[in-house]
Amino acid sequence: MSLYDFHSYVNKTNLSKAWYERACKVFPGGISHNIRFFPPYPFFVERAHGKNLQDVDGNTFVDFWMGHWALILGHSPQNVVQPLEKALGQGTIFGTVNDTSVLLGEIIQKFVPSAELMRFCSTGTEATMYATRIARAFTGKRIVAKVLGGWHGFNSDLMHSVNYPFEINEGLGLIGGEGDFVESLPFNDLAGSIAILDTVKDDLACIILEPILGGAGGVVGEREYLVGLREYANKNNVLLIMDEIVTGFRLNFGTLSASYGIEPDLLTLGKIVGGGFPIGVVSGKEEIMKIADTSLKEKRHRCYVGGGTFSSNPISMKAGLLTMDYLKRNNETIYTKINRLGKEARSKLHQLFTDFGIDVEVTGLGSLINVHFLNQNVKIIKNATDAAMTDQEKLLKYHLCLLADYGIFFLPKKMGAISFVHDNEDLDLLLSATNDIINRGILSKV
Ligand SMILES: Cc1ncc(COP(=O)(O)O)c(C=O)c1O
Structure with missing residues (x-):
């Protein structure tokens, strides 16, 4: 179980918590697709538009999961x-x-x-x-x-x-x-x-x-x-x-x-x-x-x-x-934009973590991005074993903190995808939230 303090997430997701309790009486584990569960419970979405998800408690999240990476044009284009x-x-x-x-x-x-x-x-x-x-x-x-x-x-x-x-x-x-x-x-x-x-x-x-x-x-x-x-x-x-x-x-x-x-x-x-x-x-x-x-x-x-x-x-x-x-x-416009944003996200996140002495590799290509926290066992990611041996606990904390405190949704521990509706401001938000999370010492408290 993660050492992350779920306090702020639980405080803002009361209705999701109640729905999750009901869901557990309907679905084994409360979900129908296994990876949609994350601790302490997933937020229940009421609507989605453009780059945003809105949950039943009225919280809005900038979505980088984008429907299992399916929504290249964003939600409901x-x-x-x-x-x-x-x-x-x-x-x-x-x-x-x-x-x-x-x-x-x-x-x-x-x-x-x-x-x-x-x-x-x-x-x-x-x-x-x-x-x-x-x-x-x-x-x-x-x-x-x-x-x-x-x-x-x-x-x-x-x-x-x-x-x-x-x-x-x-x-x-x-x-x-x-x-x-x-x-x-x-x-x-x-x-x-x-x-x-x-x-x-x-x-x-x-x-x-x-x-x-x-x-x-x-x-x-x-x-x-x-x-x-x-x-x-x-x-x-x-x-x-x-x-x-x-x-x-x-x-x-x-x-x-x-x-x-x-x-x-x-x-x-x-x-x-x-x-x-x-x-x-x-x-x-x-x-x-x-x-x-x-x-x-x-x-x-x-x-x-x-x-x-x-x-x-x-x-x-x-x-x-x-x-x-x-x-x-719109081939040229779309792929140029999302691939550029993805490339910037990978290199800027890498630089940011490195500046703070946190060893990461940000994998992916084009608009796909995946942060990995390296450790003494893994210094480079070439395959799934390397990825699995990285610090999963830290990645979970990073994603949960982005979600709870900054309204940014990556399905915890999973790769993210940039869509055509994302913009520079979303990247800036991700970078400033990451900067803040590092400064708060969230990722070093294990
Ligand atoms: C590479 C790959 N193949 C197959 C699948 C299965 O697709 P579906 O979830 O639509 O059954 C997925 C789902 O994420 C996938 O990523």
Whole structure:
């Protein structure tokens, strides 16, 4: 438990506390997504607009979590929300096909070179589940390699080596058999990864990874590492799946794989492309994705993916299309701004902590930022183990103090994201609050 004094937070969140007590009688642990709990209890949000969240007690927070990093344009952007009001009146789920999904798919196809064909689903979890199933079906092999700390959602196959210590099972209910077909690789360590891959290559269907470890601390994949895995996959008849659910359309109007000159065989998207509504996308080379076409293939030759009552629903499709269209039209302005703010946030936070003799590394890329408090065990962050070994207690205190005393919300211990509605003044606020927190000695009282 944190040594942080929750006094000021508790004082201003009485109604949230009461809601949390009620929530605990409805949901195990009071929440439906595990990471949304933080001590002593999360604040309950009533509304969100632009860069702000407003809670049930009337507190306003500048949001740097931005809906699990999905909201690149901020909360409820007018250009998305207004047309959606009309769309809502025209039906929420048709239960059949709609033209908007084709338009959204066409934009993705145009700007993601490897997305020759795709399927829409409702979550990133489904997208990665489908991607690994397609890889197994296409290659006829069984083993999936992922990296230590890699997060691909809650599907059972990929719920391995997600949280430190990685060698321990993620929890009950995950049967051994699934784990037998998953291998975990050390991120950013090509020789170490290849040594493991070599032991299973005859039965290796795919390698799946995020080009930036998001949930595991904003750790950026080195280009040589990613290229090395691409080459290994080519040589060994293994599919490379890039999970760009966070990075897709986050750093530019496209994918990080493409900026690195890497063509994955399969690529997953989510978050931003749903414009604030539920979405997942599994995409890939035509030759591979065609295996999912049930109209061409009989049961024993097809890969059965593509369910989901709400998949391709007209609201997610419309919100995604409006968002993507806006991003495309304002590409230069948006990405220049958010990437600049992110770069400044990383370097200025680093400088500030360093000036006070606090050893930090601020990881991330573009508009993604993640502070890590270094210690005698970790001096540089190259992978999820390094990130996990940093001073987590200090990070929790830092984020809780930003929240309670300065109205700045980072989901405690998680990476933050800057959106188009953030400005220099938000960065200034973050820096001055951080300066104050350091001066108050909050981070040295352990
Ligand atoms: C890289 C990555 N893949 C997959 C997922 C799962 O997506 P969802 O939460 O929509 O199921 C996430 C969620 O944060 C993610 O960060």
